[in-house]
Amino acid sequence: MTIADQAVSPRNLTARLRAALGLAPAGPHYYVYRHKAFVRAGHWINALCLLVLLMSGLNIFNAHPALYWGNGSNFDHPALMLGAYQDEFGQVTRGVTEIGGKEFDTTGVLGASRYGGDLISRGFPAWATLPGPNWLALARQWHFAFAWILVINAFVFFVLGFRSRHFLKDLIPTRADIAHLGREILEHVRLRFPHGETARRYNGLQKLAYSVVIFVLGPLIVLTGLTMSPTMDSAFPLLPILFGGRQSARTVHFLCAFSFLGFFIIHIAMVVLSGTWNNLRSMITGWYAIQGQERRP
C-alpha cells in the first residue's frame, strides 16, 4: 500500500508531511491524541502574547529603569536600577546594574548598550525591546493591546479547562505526583524523560510547573498590572494594599515577567531535549508519537 492509498486523516497527513521533511520517528511507534484543540490554540496565542508583552514591557520599563518597594518611589534607594556613567563630554562610558545598593558592571547589555553604533544610556538593550528604540507611547499601546488578547485567551482557556476537566484530570498534580516529585526532579536533571505510555500524560514536575504558571503567575501578573492603573485603584482600593503599594506591584509585575521568561527558557530546553518534533507536532496537530511499539497496547 502506498501513502497515497490511505484516506486523508490528520494522522497520516502529518505522517506524509514528516516523511516529506525526513522527520519520521525512527523505529516502531504509534500516535496518541495528546492536546485538545483549545489547549493548542490557547498555547500559541499565549506564546505570541508573552513575547510581545515581555518585549514591550521592557521598553516601558526603560522609561524609568528602576524598581521600588512601597507606594511611592524612593529615588535614592531603588531596589533595582539600571544606570549609566558618562565622561566629561557626555559620552556614555559604562552601564551598571544596581541591586539593593550594590553596583555591577553590565556595559553592553543593561544600563548602557549600543544603538546605531554608539553606547547609549538605556535600561534594556534594543534587541530585547519592542519597539527597538525607546518609545514609551507606542510600547504602552502594544502592551495593552496584547494584554487584552492574553486576558481574553486566558478567560476562554479557564472556562474550557474547567468544563472539559482538563485542569482536574491533566494539570493539577495528584498526591502520587507530589510523592514522586523528588525522583522526578532527579530524572529531569539526568535528562531522562518518560517514554512509552507514561509519556502520554504530564509528569509531576510538568504539572507543577504548568499549574504554577497558569494559576499563580498568570493571575498575579494581570492583577499587578491592573494595580498600576490609577483608575483601577479607585475602583478596587484593595489592589494597592494587597501588593504593598503601587511601586511594589510594579516590582512584583517585573518579577512575574522574568519568572515567565525563566519558565519559557526551561520549557524550550525541555521541548528540545525530550523530542523537538514530537512535542512541536503534538502542540500543533495534537498527535504525539509513542515510541517502542507498533500499536497501542
Next chain:
Amino acid sequence: MTGSLLLKRRQFLGRGLAGLGTLLLSGCYDLSQKPWFTGILGEVENLTRAAQHLFAGPHTLAPEYAKTDIAPMFRANGTLDPGTLEYKAHAAAGFRLWRVTVSGLVERPVSLTMDDIRKLPQRTQITRHDCVEGWSAIGEWTGPQLSLILAAARPKANARYAVFYCADPMTAEGDPDHKYYESLALSEAAHPQTILAHRLNGAPLDVAHGAPVRLRAERQLGYKQPKYLERIVLTDSLAGIGGGKGGYWEDQGYTWYGGI
C-alpha cells in the same frame, strides 16, 4: 541519518529561528507605522476606557494616604519653569494678577484671581501621583474642587470636554503657539478629587510644581494634570485644538485616556 546532515539541519533550524525573530521584530516595527494598525491600537484605548468605566463609576475615589506617607522629595517633571517674560513678571508679583478663566460652552464665563480661588471651599487630599514613566510620589494637595467652578459657569448641554491651557511653552524657542495643553472628559473634570491645586504639602505651589495653580485629577496619570493653568475651555470636540488629539503628549502619540 549522518552526523553532517543532522548538523546542517540544526544550523538550518538555528538560522531559521534567528531569521524568524528578526522578521518578527522588524515586522512589529513596520506594523507600528501602518495607519490600519495604529487604528486598531486606538480602538484598544477605547476598549480599555470603556472597561475601566464599567468598574470605576464617575465617583470612585483614588486612594488617599496619611501624612506620614508623604514623599520627602516630590519629583517635579516636565516643564520646571515656563521661563517666559510674562510668567516671570507674574512670579515677581506673587501671582497677584494671575487669572484662571472658564469659557467656551458655558452659560456664564468665569474669571478667577488667585485670591478668588483661595476663598472658595477647599479640599485637601494626600494622594499618589503616578507618572506614565512608572514612578510614583505621594503629596498633599489643596485647592477648590473644579466641579464647584464648573457649576458656577453652568456648562451647556453639548459640552463634552474640558480643555486646559497652560503658560509653559513646549518648544526650545518658547513659541507662544505651542504651549502645554490637556483635556479631560467633563465627568472626570467634575470628579470630587479633581481640584485646582495651589498648595503642595502645606506651602504655596512652587514654580517647578506648577505655580501658582495646577490641575489635580487623581484617577489619571501625571500628564493629564497640567501645571501653570490659565484657561479652561469647555468644548464638544477636540478636533482643531493643537494637533487634534486632546493634549500636548497625546499629539506626540500618547493615549488620550490616561487612567492606565
